[in-house]
Structure formats: structure tokens, C-alpha cells
Amino acid sequence: AQSVTQLDSQVPVFEEAPVELRCNYSSSVSVYLFWYVQYPNQGLQLLLKYLSGSTLVKGINGFEAEFNKSQTSFHLRKPSVHISDTAEYFCAVENTGGFKTIFGAGTRLFVKA
Amino acid sequence: ETGVTQSPTHLIKTRGQQVTLRCSSQSGHNTVSWYQQALGQGPQFIFQYYREEENGRGNFPPRFSGLQFPNYSSELNVNALELDDSALYLCASSSSGAHTDTQYFGPGTRLTVL
Numbered sequence: 001a002q003s004v005t006q007l008d009s010q011v012p013v014f015e016e017a018p019v020e021l022r023c024n025y026s027s028s029v030s031v032y033l034f035w036y037v038q039y040p041n042q043g044l045q046l047l048l049k050y051l052s053g054s055t056l057v058k059g060i061n062g063f064e065a066e067f068n069k070s071q072t073s074f075h076l077r078k079p080s081v082h083i084s085d086t087a088e089y090f091c092a093v094e095n096t097g098g099f100k101t102i103f104g105a106g107t108r109l110f111v112k113a
Numbered sequence: 114e115t116g117v118t119q120s121p122t123h124l125i126k127t128r129g130q131q132v133t134l135r136c137s138s139q140s141g142h143n144t145v146s147w148y149q150q151a152l153g154q155g156p157q158f159i160f161q162y163y164r165e166e167e168n169g170r171g172n173f174p175p176r177f178s179g180l181q182f183p184n185y186s187s188e189l190n191v192n193a194l195e196l197d198d199s200a201l202y203l204c205a206s207s208s209s210g211a212h213t214d215t216q217y218f219g220p221g222t223r224l225t226v227l
Contacts, residue, residue, distance in 0.1 A: 004155075032213070043117070043203055043218030044156070051213055090155050100171055101146075101216070103155030 002027040002093050004104035012110045015083055021076040021107045023091030033074040034092040034101070035065055044090065050074065061085070086111045117206050117219035125225045126194050134189045134222045138206030144168070145187040146216065147179060150201040162187055163209075191224075199226045 007022040025031065032051050036044040048059025055067040065076045074091060091104040118137045126132050138145050144163045148156035158171035162181035176192040185206070191198055201223050205216035 036218075041220070043220045044205075045218070046215050049215075092155075100158040100161070100169055101156075102158070103148075105153070105155050 002031060002095055002102045004091050004093050004102055006089075006091055006104035006107045008107050009105070010108045010110065012112060013081055014112050016080050018079050019077065019081050019085075019109065021089050021091075021109065023074045023076065023104060025072050025074065025091070025093045027072075027093060027095060030096045032094045032096060033065075033067060034094075035059065035063070035074070035076050036090045036092060036103075037061075038088040038090065038106075040087075047076070047089075081109070081111045083111050083113060085109060117204060117217050119202075119204055119219040119222050121222060122220070123223045123225075125227065127227050128194055128196060130194050131190065131192045132194060132224060134191075134202050134204075134224070136187045136189070136204035136206075136219060138185045138187065138204075139217050142206035142208050142217070143185050144207045144209060144214070145181055145185065146205045146207075147187070147189050148203040148205065149173075149198075150203055150221070151197075152200070156203055159189070194226045196226050199224060 003026045005024045013019045034049045035047040038044050048057045050057045050067045058064045088106045090106050092101045120135045146161040147159040150156040160170040161168045165181045178190045181187045201221040203221045205218045207214040207216045
């Protein structure tokens with residue numbers, strides 16, 4: 001079975017500052033890893049995904065994430081955030097032989113002016 | 114190309130009633146997954162349909178059931194509603210059942226059970 005832990009429920013940050021949203025996962029098998037964003041009253045949108053290959057993955061809106069197999073982590077980073085990045089961010093995992101996506105509880109990113 | 118749409122947007126039901134939620138998948142997609150997102154939680158996988166057949170199921174009781182139609186739209190049915198069924202129900206479509214395909218989510222249906 002897989003599980004996902006998002007280490008921070010809320011992250012306040014000032015505009016133009018860097019941010020890191022932390023995600024750790026647990027799995028006994030190989031996994032695919034994802035980050036999604038959810039804006040208020042909307043569904044989820046894929047930011048980026050790690051399937052294989054390079055451990056540094058670049059996504060939309062200037063976000064990137066690094067897969068660290070030894071630490072079972074997949075932290076999301078952005079060097080300079082905007083007010084419009086205020087949203088809920090979800091880390092998710094799928095085992096490579098399964099069919100369902102397991103989501104973390106989410107991290108609320110709040111960007112202040 | 115239209116995105117994933119869901120109806121209704123909001124719904125209020127009472128305990129014991131039955132509810133049907135609807136999802137229209139994105140054009141060209143034959144796979145639909147349903148998720149339950151309780152307040153303050155991440156989405157939880159309910160089940161997935163691929164070409165009108167159930168392709169996998171999460172840890173939800175049998176009173177949660179679904180259908181997928183020949184045009185790949187889908188329904189989620191919940192019988193004997195309980196208070197804990199109050200949540201945002203999301204559907205997501207993808208172009209095939211492959212794990213590497215991106216899931217595109219609809220805006221969700223907010224269900225309140227009183």
C-alpha cells in the first residue's frame with residue numbers, strides 16, 4: 001500500500017519569495033509521483049509529474065519538483081511566487097502496476113503582498 | 114475541445130436518500146475516475162471506468178456504484194446516504210487507462226447530506 005504525507009498544512013509566504021512545499025511518500029513498489037493545484041471552487045490541475053528519468057521535473061507556472069528515492073520525497077519548489085499562486089497543492093502517488101491515485105491531505109499556499 | 118464537466122454543481126439531500134452525479138469526459142477520453150474530497154482532505158479514489166467497464170475500485174462500500182456510457186460520460190450513484198457522504202465529488206478523465214496519461218479534473222459536485 002502507498003501513502004503520502006504533506007508535511008505542512010499551511011505555508012504563508014510573501015510575494016516574490018521562494019517557496020518549498022514538502023511531500024514524503026511510502027511505498028514498497030515503484031511509483032509515479034504528481035503535484036496538483038486546486039484553486040477555490042475548481043477541480044484539480046496537474047502541475048507536474050515524475051514517471052522516470054531525470055529526477056528534476058519542471059512543470060507549469062514556474063514550478064519544479066525533485067524526486068529523491070533514498071529519502072522518499074518529492075518536494076515542490078518555485079523560486080519566486082505570485083499572489084495568483086495562492087491555492088491548495090496536493091502531492092499524489094500511483095504505483096506503477098496499479099490503477100488508483102493516492103493523494104496527500106494538501107498544503108494551503110498563501111501568498112501575501 | 115470541451116473540458117470535463119459535472120452536474121449538478123451543488124446538491125442537498127437527507128440521510129437515507131439516493132443521489133446520482135454526472136460527469137462528461139473530455140473529448141477523445143475513454144477513461145473516467147471518481148474521487149471523494151471531504152472538507153480539508155485530499156481526494157480519495159472511489160473507482161475508475163475504462164470503456165464502460167469498472168477498471169478498479171478504492172475502499173468504498175457497495176452503495177457507491179457507477180456507470181459509464183458508450184459516449185464515455187459517467188454517473189456516480191450513492192444509495193442510503195449518510196452524513197459522512199457530505200463532500201466534493203470530483204471526476205477526472207484521461208485518454209486511456211494508462212498510468213502515464215494525464216487526468217483532467219472537472220470542477221466537482223458539492224454534496225451536502227443533512
